[in-house]
Amino acid sequence: MQKNLVIAGHELKSRLFLGTGRYPNPYIQNKAIEASETEVLTFAIRRVNLQDPHEDSILQHVGGRYFQFLPNTSGAKNAEEAIRIARLAKASGISDWIKVEISKNEKTLLPDPIETLKATEVLAKEGFVVLPYISDDPVICKKLEEAGAAAVMPGGSPIGTGLGILNPYNISLIVEELNVPVIVDAGLGSAADVTQAMELGADGVLLNTAIAKAKDPIAMAHSIKHAIQAGRLSYLAGRIPKKKYATASSPISSGI
Amino acid sequence: MNLIINGETHDMSVETIDEVVEHFGLQQGLVVAEVNGIVIERNEWENTTVTEGMRIELVHFVGGG
Secondary structure, eight states: OOOOEEETTEEESOOEEEEOSSOSOHHHHHHHHHHHTOSEEEEEEEEOOTTSTTSOOGGGGSOSSOOEEEEBOTTBOSHHHHHHHHHHHHHTSSOSEEEEOBBOOTTTOOBOHHHHHHHHHHHHHTTOEEEEEEOSOHHHHHHHHHTTOSSBEEBSSSTTOOOOOSOHHHHHHHHHHOSSOBEEESOOOSHHHHHHHHHTTOSEEEESHHHHTSSSHHHHHHHHHHHHHHHHHHHHHOOOOOOSSOOOSSOSSSOO | OEEEETTEEEEOOOOBHHHHHHHTTOTTSOOEEEETTEEEOGGGGGGOBOOTTOEEEEEEEEEOO
16 A cells, blocks of 8 residues: 655655754764664755864764765755755765755745746756755645656745644645655654644655754654654545534444 | 965965865865866866866765755
């Protein structure tokens, strides 16, 4: 009954994409990654600190398992900057996947949909596997699919807020209208939010802060793994419609 | 020779990008080099000659979501 998620021909057993920022330390990060059973890890690209060139490059901490790497273009304020970061990421040789993330407003970090669409068009044509982070708007999500996105990643709410899914109606419409996978990215705060995303029909979720900043990131990683499975199964099982009044579960006839 | 590396001026005696990377001890790392806005593939580092005032970016992966 359960099929695996496939993105750009790449089959993934786990429907969790996990960010690598903000963990208390590399040990906890590795344990959380292990517990989550994710196969896709996101990273950012930054300048090497030339005063201390040997300070953490995140990849030196990620253990021996095989991962699909998903670098992001965070820090980009327009399409041009995102394209530049994507090309740098690809030149590393570790991945041709790119999460397009373009934000101008530092308070909300909400994605710029017009610049995101431009960058997606260019990068998809260049052969990147493009996964844009975008607002929860069904129209722009469809346009990103048409522009060649391999998956589309609408936000539940602003990055790092833990506000969950602010517009479940939109997420369900996006799921309904797109043919490429839909990954709910950003704003998810707990197992309940993740289950809701999966029950709405999302193909996966991308989390970072919810796990990294939980009191116990490793336990939260376990919890999220189960939440994805529970939500996915619930979606496939088909929930009952909501009704205003009661329907008895026990027979109403032959009472004593 | 003065080179602008990651936005700062560095005075060093090097001839190629390979030597710049080596100067900072970054050969083992997963570093990507960009010269005057163009990505230089790792296998081209030793053939890419640096010139006075060249703008070089050395980037790597850090944690992020």
